[in-house]
Amino acid sequence: MLADEVIAYRYRGDTYPPDHQLIDALIANGEASPAARDMDVEDVLDQIAAANALDRSDPDSWGSPFPEPLIRDDFDGDLPYWVEDCDPDYYGDFDRDEW
Numbered sequence: 605m606l607a608d609e610v611i612a613y614r615y616r617g618d619t620y621p622p623d624h625q626l627i628d629a630l631i632a633n634g635e636a637s638p639a640a641r642d643m644d645v646e647d648v649l650d651q652i653a654a655a656n657a658l659d660r661s662d663p664d665s666w667g668s669p670f671p672e673p674l675i676r677d678d679f680d681g682d683l684p685y686w687v688e689d690c691d692p693d694y695y696g697d698f699d700r701d702e703w
Contacts, residue, residue: 611679611683613671
């Protein structure tokens with residue numbers, strides 16, 4: 605895992621893993637449709653951003669709550685539990701000893 609890879613998202617005050625939990629929160633808040641459950645998180649976020657004319661790289665353009673990507677350095681040593689217990693095939697090849 606690279607230091608600049610997204611390992612979580614902050615959305616409406618909560619932190620989510622980059623998986624179905626975030627998508628379920630987006631559906632519950634009316635930001636995404638139930639069909640989003642069959643999509644990759646990044647594809648869902650790209651669609652939401654495009655539909656709302658948001659620039660995902662510019663938080664100032666968001667205007668309303670939008671999932672903020674978090675990288676490893678955004679956590680002060682306490683990584684979310686899902687990073688510690690992650691499936692290497694899902695998150696890519698990495699060496700935990702390099703963390």
